[in-house]
Amino acid sequence: MPQQPHRVTLSPFPWRQNCAAAARLHRMASMRLTDWSSSSTTTSRLLPFSRTSNPARSYAVCPARRLLPMLPPNIASPVRLLTARRDFSASSVKAMMSVEACAKVIDGKAVAKKIREEIGAEIARMKSETGVVPGLAVILVGDRKDSATYVRNKKKACETVGIKSFEVCLPEDSAEQEVLKHISEFNDDPSVHGILVQLPLPSHMNEQHILNAVSIEKDVDGFHPLNIGRLAMRGREPLFVPCTPKGCIELLHRYNVEIKGKRAVVVGRSNIVGMPAALLLQREDATISIVHSRTRNPEEIIKQADIIIAAVGQPNMVRGTWIRPGAVIIDVGINPVEDAKSPKGYRLVGDVCYEEASKVASAITPVPGGVGPMTIAMLLSNTLTSAKRIHNLP
């Protein structure tokens, strides 16, 4: 689904009711997941990147009651913001919030665009100097519309940066053996540096078996347990970091959000987003807590966070009252909720109630236009990294 520029618009509902209404509509649409901890497969799965100079103005995660507006980053559209400082009193903040309190918008679309440009420039240089062109193979089984859209977007993104695309589309009733055969061919193909099997697979296939068949050197999704193990261990380095959580952390980096020593709460513990996001935050010396479907007091724990990464697939689950003033919010959820006013009949909302949260947080990703575009950018980055490693390039 193509990402549209995001604008914060005022709803005809009072903000609190609006989130509640959206959640209610979502339930009516029967899209609710029974265990939101494993729902992140709905997130699109994409590519990699390398850090460069930071275009955003620096700002720190702030404790409650100490906020100050700052200059917007030059990568983001000019949004008035509510950010950290040590020298403001609670009363002045309250006054600000009542007038025009609005979190900085973490513009994933703009950051992803910048990263794609950086990757494109690096690939062009690599090609001219060494002749090497990174290649990414995608295997799609079945005819799910959302999967087809993701694959099309990935292909388009590859073309933009100069990565060669390989694609195999198999019918829904294909045998597992057929998928394994294609994986094996891509494993052996020296022009392919990344292999991606679009999830979910048809129910008659063993996902674990198929994912394990992807060569660890070409596992640009970073889902191989060996990569996850290396991610978890101090002193070890994974070959690839899973794209969506990598994108989350990259947004924090690009917006100069301090992670070290901060309280970070990850909402959701999926293999694809929540768990690796927590491991990444811990690698950067955050103090992490992981909230999931069995957590008895999510609100109480989330309220302690300086940084929140929400990845549960529950529309508007995290409310404004659950957020510590000044917290930074990365919202991974992309949930369709019914919307009669939209031409499509639905709109997309995150796991965090944006209208409420943007009045309390110091910075927040919009949905869409936040983490979504970053996932694709990270997939491109991982593919470039893989090509450089395989060809032993600096």
Place this chain on the structure above:
Amino acid sequence: MPQQPHRVTLSPFPWRQNCAAAARLHRMASMRLTDWSSSSTTTSRLLPFSRTSNPARSYAVCPARRLLPMLPPNIASPVRLLTARRDFSASSVKAMMSVEACAKVIDGKAVAKKIREEIGAEIARMKSETGVVPGLAVILVGDRKDSATYVRNKKKACETVGIKSFEVCLPEDSAEQEVLKHISEFNDDPSVHGILVQLPLPSHMNEQHILNAVSIEKDVDGFHPLNIGRLAMRGREPLFVPCTPKGCIELLHRYNVEIKGKRAVVVGRSNIVGMPAALLLQREDATISIVHSRTRNPEEIIKQADIIIAAVGQPNMVRGTWIRPGAVIIDVGINPVEDAKSPKGYRLVGDVCYEEASKVASAITPVPGGVGPMTIAMLLSNTLTSAKRIHNLP
């Protein structure tokens, strides 16, 4: 070091001062670690097991102010305890605490003995029915006294349960290649089902390189990143779970401590204990937080825990005031502190100030006699599991 039966004795110091004095003495002895997050290599590394009927009386992790004495488990020595119930008022608890408030002692020595007996019985049966005898190989490099003691204890424990011991002792100045050669031989030896390289290795050796050489099927320590990755991922199963954290969870199981939905705080994030312990707790649906050397407010976070696993190598770091009344404490630390009254000139204390904590917690492991003996028992268990898997036995 042989484990002695543990008795809670009153110190000549007031309890608070006693912990402070121990910590001071420890600092004087210059044994302090600069970053306590990586200190758990001081913990002995041992073996595996399988759950059976639980001999301990059931009790729940309790919220503050709701405590009640309960019957002691038949595996533990009769210790008066302070445990969970829903129907006691704060005043009655206060009264109890002022008279003889004392946490249940989680008797690792007794539990480990029981597990060894279970393992011994299973091995005897296996041998008589199939002729298979589990084998464990230990490689020791250098002449560290503590390492030699650990290896001796492991060998002794193996003999007790009927596991065949293989041992290689190499001089401090051995080449890495020499160690790798022995690992390779044990990898190929069908009578060896578990291989253990005693850590720490001499500084000229690459620990990661050497540990990676151990066949994943014989990695009874569970330190291979593939095992850690599988431990981290939902829906995946590790071949082996690292022994010390496995022992911690086993103690909770044997004492019927409810884990699901509880707040668990792991203090320390080492690859050997803290990190895998957190992953294990999360697999059992606890809500985990990980406190480490960069955490700014450890006291505040630890105070929220229903279950605390402390593995940092800092004597008496966690004080009584840091503990929520009724919490369950698993103390992995084994820290020598100077003690002029001891014949050896030192005594061992945990990472938790026992005198203080035992007045607040509902249950606590002593040091020594808590987690230590469990680690060896878990190593034996992992070796048995490995033999059964390799020989395809039920």
